[in-house]
Amino acid sequence: MEIDPFIFRLSIFILSIFIGYYVVWSVTPSLHTPLMSVTNAISSVIIVGAIIAGLAGDSDSIFNTSSIFGFLAISLAAINIFGGFLVTQRMLAMYKKKKKDK
Amino acid sequence: MISANLSAVFYLISGVLFILALRGLSSPETSRQGNFFGILGMIIAITVTFLSIGNFSNGFIVVLIFLLIGGLIGAFIAYKIPMTAMPELVAGFHSLVGLAAVFVAISAFLNPEAFNLGSPGNIKLGSLIEMSIGAAVGAITFSGSIIAFLKLQGIMSGSPITFKGQHPLNALILISIVILTYLLCSTQSSNLFWILLAVSFLIGFLLIIPIGGADMPVVISMLNSYSGWAAAGIGFTLENTALIITGALVGSSGAILSYIMCKGMNRSFFNVILGGFGATEQSGNSQSKEQRPVKSGNADDAAFLMKNASSVIIVPGYGMAVAQAQHALREMVDTLKKNDIKVSYAIHPVAGRMPGHMNVLLAEANVPYDEVFELEEINNDFANADVAFVIGANDVTNPVAKTDPQSPIYGMPVLDVEKCKSVLFVKRSLSPGYAGIDNDLFYKENTLMLFADAKKMTEDITKNL
Numbered sequence: 171m172e173i174d175p176f177i178f179r180l181s182i183f184i185l186s187i188f189i190g191y192y193v194v195w196s197v198t199p200s201l202h203t204p205l206m207s208v209t210n211a212i213s214s215v216i217i218v219g220a221i222i223a224g225l226a227g228d229s230d231s232i233f234n235t236s237s238i239f240g241f242l243a244i245s246l247a248a249i250n251i252f253g254g255f256l257v258t259q260r261m262l263a264m265y266k267k268k269k270k271d272k
Numbered sequence: 273m274i275s276a277n278l279s280a281v282f283y284l285i286s287g288v289l290f291i292l293a294l295r296g297l298s299s300p301e302t303s304r305q306g307n308f309f310g311i312l313g314m315i316i317a318i319t320v321t322f323l324s325i326g327n328f329s330n331g332f333i334v335v336l337i338f339l340l341i342g343g344l345i346g347a348f349i350a351y352k353i354p355m356t357a358m359p360e361l362v363a364g365f366h367s368l369v370g371l372a373a374v375f376v377a378i379s380a381f382l383n384p385e386a387f388n389l390g391s392p393g394n395i396k397l398g399s400l401i402e403m404s405i406g407a408a409v410g411a412i413t414f415s416g417s418i419i420a421f422l423k424l425q426g427i428m429s430g431s432p433i434t435f436k437g438q439h440p441l442n443a444l445i446l447i448s449i450v451i452l453t454y455l456l457c458s459t460q461s462s463n464l465f466w467i468l469l470a471v472s473f474l475i476g477f478l479l480i481i482p483i484g485g486a487d488m489p490v491v492i493s494m495l496n497s498y499s500g501w502a503a504a505g506i507g508f509t510l511e512n513t514a515l516i517i518t519g520a521l522v523g524s525s526g527a528i529l530s531y532i533m534c535k536g537m538n539r540s541f542f543n544v545i546l547g548g549f550g551a552t553e554q555s556g557n558s559q560s561k562e563q564r565p566v567k568s569g570n571a572d573d574a575a576f577l578m579k580n581a582s583s584v585i586i587v588p589g590y591g592m593a594v595a596q597a598q599h600a601l602r603e604m605v606d607t608l609k610k611n612d613i614k615v616s617y618a619i620h621p622v623a624g625r626m627p628g629h630m631n632v633l634l635a636e637a638n639v640p641y642d643e644v645f646e647l648e649e650i651n652n653d654f655a656n657a658d659v660a661f662v663i664g665a666n667d668v669t670n671p672v673a674k675t676d677p678q679s680p681i682y683g684m685p686v687l688d689v690e691k692c693k694s695v696l697f698v699k700r701s702l703s704p705g706y707a708g709i710d711n712d713l714f715y716k717e718n719t720l721m722l723f724a725d726a727k728k729m730t731e732d733i734t735k736n737l
Contacts, residue, residue, distance in 0.1 A: 175511070176398060176508075179507075179508060179511065179513075179516055182513060182516050182517060182520075183504060183507075183508070183516050183517075183519075183520050184520075186287075186291075186516065186517045186519075186520030186521055187520045187523065187524045189291055189520075189521065190294070190520055190521040190522075190523070190524035190525055191524050191528065193291060193294045193295050193521070194294060194521075194524060194525040194528045194529075195528060196295070196298045197294065197297045197298055198297070198298060198299060198300070199532075199619075199621065199627070199628060199631070199646050200300070200619075200628060200631035200635075200641055200644060200646075201297045201300065201303060201628060201631070202529060202532075202626075202627035202628030202631070203358055203362075203626060203627060203628035203629060203631065203632045204297060204303065204307075204628070204632075205294070205297050205525065205529070205627075205628070206362050206492065206493070206496055206529070206626065206627065206628075207358075207361075207362055207365070208293055208294070208297070208306075208307060208310055209294070209496060209500065209521070209522040209525050209526070210362060210365040210366065210369065210496070210499070211310060211314070212290045212293060212310055212313070212314070212518050212521070212522065213369050213499050213500055213503045213518055213519065213522045214314075214368075214369055214372065215286070215290070215313075215314060215317050215503070215514050215515055215518050216369065216372050216373055216376060216503050216506055216507075216515060217317075217318060217339075217372070218283075218317055218318070218321045218510070218512055218514065218515060219376040219379075219380070219387075219506055219509075219510045219512070219515070220372060220375065220376050220379075221318070221321045221322065221325070221335055222321065222325065222386060222387060222510070223375075223376055223379035223380065223383070223386060223387075224331065224334065224335045224338070225325050225331045225332065225335060225386075226379075226383050226385075226386030226387075232329075232330050232331045232334055233334075234383070235382055236378075236379045236382040236383035236386070237331070237379070237383075239375045239376075239378045239379040239382070240375070240376070240379045241334060241335070241338045242338075242375050243371075243372040243375035243376050243379070244335060244338040244339055244342065245338045245339070245341050245342035245345075246342065246368045246369075246371055246372040246375070247342065247368070247369075247372045248338070248339045248340075248341070248342025248343045248345075248346060249342045249343075249345050249346040249349070249365075249368055250346065250365050250368050250369055250372070251314055251342075251343070251346065252342070252343040252344075252345075252346030252347045252350065253345075253346030253347065253349045253350045253361075253365060254346070254350075254365060255307060255310060255311050255314070255350075256346070256347055256350035256351065257349075257350040257353065257358075257361065258307050258310075259304070259307050260350060260351070261355070261358075261632055261635070262300070262303045262304050262307060263304070264355075264632070264635040264636050264638075265300040265303070265635045265641050266635070266638065266640055266641070267300075267640055267641065267642055268640035268642050268643065
């Protein structure tokens with residue numbers, strides 16, 4: 171009997187939870203705020219679904235209810251992606267070591 | 273147009289890059305590279321999506337326009353936002369992830385053919401279950417984060433809002449969500465789908481209103497976790513590896529942060545979630561409060577104490593963020609260092625309104641991160657330090673947590689500030705902190721209270737040094 175592809179996706183999901191568990195425990199506590207903003211940015215990879223939804227309309231009618239929700243989701247996710255990565259970068263740029271020259 | 277297999281490989285690559293992005297955060301040196309990996313992963317995921325659809329019609333332009341609008345708004349916010357507003361920003365971002373998940377789920381429900389999920393009214397059962405879970409969790413994330421945002425922004429009162437029958441009501445709604453999901457999957461009725469969304473929005477709202485301001489670190493972490501699970505739910509629907517991996521990463525990340533925050537307060541997750549903390553203790557306490565003598569001083573006294581110290585430990589808290597005192601503080605520390613005084617910073621896990629809040633503010637004020645220490649690293653040093661300078665922190669320094677089993681914060685790990693030779697406590701009044709209990713530290717022999725705004729006091733001390 172063939173294995174349902176769902177089981178493979180479930181395997182990826184469960185293993186990723188474990189990867190997340192070990193990776194996040196190794197994050198230094200002083201970077202917990204950047205951790206939150208960057209997880210925010212990467213979870214907006216949901217934009218992939220939004221793009222598929224937005225492009226689902228045929229060429230005569232780009233706008234239908236379904237694709238409009240897709241377009242809106244694209245903007246929401248894009249706010250997060252740009253905002254999340256840029257604000258993380260801004261924060262990380264501030265973390266400096268003690269100057270050695272004293 | 274590229275094949276489904278090839279695009280799946282690319283989605284896997286971007287999932288791996290996201291793992292590396294989080295991995296980079298294990299130290300500040302590798303963190304910037306990590307962020308770059310994250311951006312790269314995102315670019316790959318988006319590009320591959322376009323290529324796999326291969327439909328470069330008019331719709332493509334519209335997609336780009338919406339992408340650009342969102343991107344510009346996001347970039348604008350990222351550059352304009354002050355660092356003190358980071359908790360609000362993160363809560364706001366969570367709400368957007370939640371709402372995006374809801375929108376994608378709606379879109380997939382209305383037009384399942386676009387996602388190969390069947391036809392309207394006849395969606396594959398597995399996909400419908402995944403979609404409903406993604407949509408419900410997304411809706412909870414959205415409305416919960418909105419409340420968290422309003423509370424952090426001060427638009428809504430930060431104190432817990434409780435009413436009779438709150439918990440039974442919430443339990444009832446949660447059960448109804450499960451039943452609705454079941455009915456929706458057996459009937460495919462679109463009405464049920466909308467009701468499910470409405471009820472999920474409602475429960476997100478109800479779950480967060482009873483949780484008070486200083487419990488926000490747990491709430492934000494929890495909503496972070498939810499946004500991950502919502503993304504994973506949608507990832508299963510779309511059969512997209514990048515989204516499944518990311519959802520799992522973010523979900524476990526938020527869960528771990530919630531756990532760390534709960535441990536920092538010695539409270540169980542359920543105790544925080546059920547809410548109402550700090551609202552009940554206050555009334556009983558105000559009656560029994562006796563007038564105890566405190567020593568108060570001015571900037572001159574504080575400067576004198578510090579000038580004669582050889583080591584100073586600074587304990588920042590939420591009050592420092594409110595007063596925006598981090599830059600003034602750094603200037604004070606610079607002056608101290610010029611006088612060969614050793615200065616370090618002690619950060620409690622739940623100081624501030626989100627995990628790592630204080631560290632970001634100190635980093636903003638150019639404090640080197642190797643002068644900033646966590647509770648376990650520095651707690652033994654208080655006994656050898658001359659002066660502890662408490663600025664904007666309160667409950668996390670309360671020695672009652674170690675001595676009085678009756679206290680609501682008993683057992684919470686606290687900074688051993690009272691072991692210092694002298695304690696300078698910057699505070700506007702003697703009012704109790706979030707937990708609603710008196711801080712014994714105020715009345716200790718070696719404590720000098722500095723009643724003033726944190727920023728102004730710090731500036732005055734610098735002048736007197």
